[in-house]
Every structure is written in C-alpha cells, then in structure tokens.
Amino acid sequence: MLEINNLYASIEGKEILKGINLTVNPGEVHAIMGPNGSGKSTLAAVLAGRDLFEVTEGSAEFLGNNLLELSPEDRARMGLFLGFQYPVEIPGVSMVNFMKTAINEQRKYNNLEPLSASDFLKLMREKKEIVEITSSLTNRSVNEGFSGGEKKKNEIFQMAMLEPKLAILDETDSGLDIDALRIVANGVNKLRTKHNATIVITHYQRLLDYIVPDYVHVLYKGKIVKSSGKELALELEEKGYDWIKEQY
C-alpha cells in the first residue's frame, strides 16, 4: 500500500529526513517512535504533502501511484489521512459543512454522486458514536474553542467519516487524559480492517497498550534505525532512547 524508498526531505536547506525506507501493507499497524526532533512529524507532513518541506531524494508510492507528485487534496481523496498533532481552528466554518464538503470532494474524485443531506446526517450520527462525541461538538465551528482532548477526538471522528485506506496519526495521544486516550484508541481499533492500514506516531508506549502495533520502528536523526515487533516498544519504555542514541 505504501512503499517509501530512501526518502530525503529538508526545510529551508536543513535536512530532516535522511533516507527513510518503510513498507506498509493492508491490515497492518505500524508504530513510529523516537526522541524529540528525530523527524517523526516531518515524515507525516511530507507524506501528506505539506509544501514547507522539500523532498530532495527518494520515492514514495501509495496504492501504486507516485505519491510525491500528487497534490495534498488528491492524496487525501485517494485515502490518505493525517491526524494532526495540532489541529487548527477554522472559525465560522461549521463542522457539518466542513465534513460534508470533504466527503463530497472525495466522492466526486471517485466518481460517486454527492451524499444527500439525510444520508450525510445519518452517517454523521453513526460515526459520532465511534468516538463518543456529543452532537454539540459537530454543531460548532471546526475545532474552534475545542479542548485539547476534543480536538483529538474530532480528528478520529473525521477519520471515521472519511474511511481512509492509510491513516497517519501524528502524536494523537499527546495532551490526552487516560479516558480520552482510551476513547481515541478504541475509535482507531474499531475502524481497523484488513483492507486499511495505520501508522501511529508516538513518544510513549502508553498508546500502544491500546492500539497494538504489528511493527515498531525507531526513527532517529532522520533514519529508521531499528524495526521490530511490538516488544520493541516495551523495551524502549523500559530503557529510554539513550541506548539507541549511543548506538547510532
């Protein structure tokens, strides 16, 4: 589904990603861990198409397409979803209107008719239950005045609505209390099928108690320096990142 080969990216001349290799298949959950500043969020942003970053070398294929040539909106319409670390507020634009526009843009791209108002509302009701969010949240402007936890739940709600093939969750656990963490993780688990894949970016093992990964990768200084099964996360929790830093 996703095939990253020797990917280099920089911002304002500063190289952040230095040769990433990663393969993600349908049905898999990958966790990317690593200390601050190792390039985790940059990788997520580059895959989503943020133009702040310049890809200088390497390739990324998504569902057989050259991902790096596609506009951010086309990547999204094809089924790539980024759960933002810091979701932005868009005052004046209601969640309902925002989501309806997003869904119908995706449908248009896939040659489907736009959803009728009643089908859309029905879909919204269903998906809201997955992340246990209240009606009032979707009546408000996008993320405006949302608490940290509400913003993250709202990301998972949008993921549920858009049903992506590949979801990249960038530090979705940061700023969540234990109840919110459980709700967010449950949401992700409920959306998991053998046809879609998830990349979870996190600092902490904690989230991986709830979202159990098939693979854990350690990103350090712009490179994946270690890949293993879920036990790697526990090892990192126990030993910290220092032993990695010493090795590389």
Add this chain to the structure above:
Amino acid sequence: MSAENDKILTEITENDYKYGFVTEIETETIPKGLNEEVVRLISAKKQEPEWLLEFRLKAYRHWLTMKIPVWPHLKLPEIDFQDVIYYAAPRKTPKYSSLDEVDPELIDTFNRLGIPLEEQKHLAGVAVDAVMDSISVKTTFRETLAELGIIFCSFSEAVKEHPDLVRKFMGSVVPYTDNFFAALNSAVFSDGSFCYIPKGVRCPMELSTYFRINAANTGQFERTLIVADDDSYVSYLEGCTAPMRDENQLHAAIVEIVAHDNAEVKYSTVQNWYPGDKNGKGGIYNFVTKRGICKGDNSKISWTQVETGSAITWKYPSCILKGNNTIGEFYSVAVTNNHQQADTGTKMIHIGKNSRSTIISKGISAGKSQNSYRGLVKVLKGADKVRNFTQCDSLLLGDQCGAHTFPYLEVDNETAIIEHEATTSKIGEDQIFYCNQRGIDTETAIGLIINGYAKEVLNKLPMEFAVEAQKLLQISLEGSVG
C-alpha cells in the same frame, strides 16, 4: 502568436471577471466634457420639465464651488471631469412598450448577465428595472405591481408620470449640496429607478435594478428613489457590472429612501463593477451616496451590501433615524483584492427616541489592496435611550494588504448605550493545508472560510442573491492565497 492561442490566453486571463464583455450596439453619446450647456442638453434629451432643469443647474453651479473630498483613506488619482462623457444611450427608441421593440443585442446582454427581461422566464418573484449606460432599458412586472398601486419604473418615466412624488422627495434625503459627488450626480444624472409603495401594501416581490455600464469613456450617474408610505414593506435589490476596459470609468450614484410610519425598506446590493486588472489598470471609480430616512415612527431601513468590484469604492449607506422607535441596520461585506481600494461604512444618525441601530461590517483584504471601514454613530440631544451595536471585523489574506478601521462616535445624550467590537484575523496556510488534507482544494477552502466569516451578512440577503454573492466572494479572491 496565433489567433487561437491569443483567444485561449484571453479567456484564461479574463476568467476572473466574467461580466467583462462589451455589447456591440449603436450608442448615442454627447461630446466629452461638462458645462452648463451639457447639463441643459441632457435635460433636453430627456424632455424634462423646467423645475428639473433648474434643479440640475443649481446643483451644477454648486458643484463648481466644491472640491473632491480628501479625507478618505484612498489614493485618488487626478480625475479629469472634462474627459468624461456624461450621457450615452443605446440608440433606437428609449421607451419600449413591449419587449419585441427592444434591440435583441440588449436582451442578449442582460441574458448573459443572468437577468432575463422576459417576464415568463424570470425568477418568480423578482421585478427588474434594467439600466444600461444612461437609460432604463426595460422594467418587468410593472402591470402586476400597478394593480397593488405600487409604482416601479425608471426615474425618467417617474418624472413624466409622477412629477409630484418625484418633486416632493428627490433631494430630500441627499440634497445636491451634500457632497462633491452628490452635486455632480444631481447635475448630470441620466436615469435610475423610482419606486413608491402605497399605504399598507406589502410588496409581494423583490424589486431590483440592474445597472450596466457599456459605452467607453462614459460615466454612469443614476438616481434611485424609494418611498415607502405608512405601514408598507419592500425589499429592493441592486446589482451592477461593467465591461473590462483599460481606462477608469466613473460611477457616481445617489440612492434615497424615505420610510414613513411603520414602513420597512430592505435594500440589498451586490456591487460587482469591474475592479481593474491584476496590475491595477482600469476599473470603475465608484463614488456613491446612499442614504435613507426613517421619517415616521417605528419605521425601519436595512442596508445589506456585498462589495467585491470597483477599483475605488467610496460609499457609506446611512440611516437618519428621525422617528421614534426607528431601526437602522447596516450589514456589509467588502472584499478588496489586487490593487483595489475601498473606503466604506455607514452613518447612523439618531434623532428619534428609542431609535436603535446595528452595524455589522466584515472587511476582507487580499493582494495589495487597501480596505477601510469608516462609520459614524451620532446621537442627538433629544434622542433618549438610543442603542447601537457595532461589530467591525477584518480578515487579511497575505501580508501586502491593509485593513483599517475609522469609527466615529458623537453622543450628546447620556442615556445612549453604544457598543463597539472589532477583530482582525488572517487566513493561515495551516488552515488551508488542514482543508487540503481532508480533500478540499485551496479554492474551495478559501470559499468555505470566507463564507463562514461573512455568514452573518450573507444570511441577510434574499435567497437567490445570497447564492450569487457566495460564488462572487470566492471568485474575487481566487489566487490570493498560497
């Protein structure tokens, strides 16, 4: 470059302003320049009565003593008033009794603008007075309205058929001495719309005037006069467009509204004059005086405007709240892009007791444009228990544009409660990217954000107009982010 290439290029570059075409039609114009003879000539061409000529001449003589205002936050280029043609009319008989007599080119023009003149084709519930250059082309649904005693016709016809009404109210809200452009308009105005709603009548359809400048080097100077008698109601719409031309064209209009006891007038404008090209070449200079008086008790005047066009806009739709318990409202969205400049706002003059006013102004600036809100809230001594609420927001796109706010308060009565709120915000690249990541392209994203921002004002527009206005906002700001 081949002609075909040329054509494609023109199509693409002109895409942003879709009303920029010119109608090839025989036009009768008078020579450039302005003097007493020209004023007399215009009056004679329109076969006007002596009193109207006198009014024009007095206005002209007064205009000569005035200077162009320098207080707006606008870089005003020198305007050579002798280089303007003050009267242009599509040739052929200016009065059409049936649509068959109207030049097909003209019908086609208004069809292309989305303003069909055939009544059966028209949007149900909207009567139109179409004005091209100096002449009213056609007024629809006149007979239907006449059954209710509503007069809706061109200004010229009103002068002939309802001289008493015109004479009584013309200049009563905006006297020719009011300002430089009002004096100029009063001297040379060509046509416009007249509307009278009799006592107790609720006008069953939206009335609208559609203004189109077509001829080159021509100024458009029209007047609109709306009189709402006791207990009546009318909703009035105004739309305007012009071809794309390299030179600037002058538009100086007057709108006067009189609301008697318990009457309500809602006036909505979607102003889409040609704004000039991306480098600031061409475009309409729009200097408009709009004012309404809530003359009778419990009357209400509501201005809603969506301003996207013109190279320069100078316009302050105002309310004189003379009666007791009167209400004045001003809802405005003003968009400036590229090199456009706008200095717009309102004046609420509270004279009557318990008079209330609401001002919601939303400025959106992009490109290298300058966008200013200028508003006056004035409470006179005898006006007890006045209330005003003003909200004045600015939205910036990019870092080369300017947004300015000039609120003036003059309060001579202690019982007044005046509130003023203001915000400034920016559309951030991170907001756009967030939308992109959900599959929404940049253009649509800006549309969403802008329409969300302007929602409070757009909600005040009549239905068909609101949809038009939403699209217009989006088109005006295309290419201004990212």
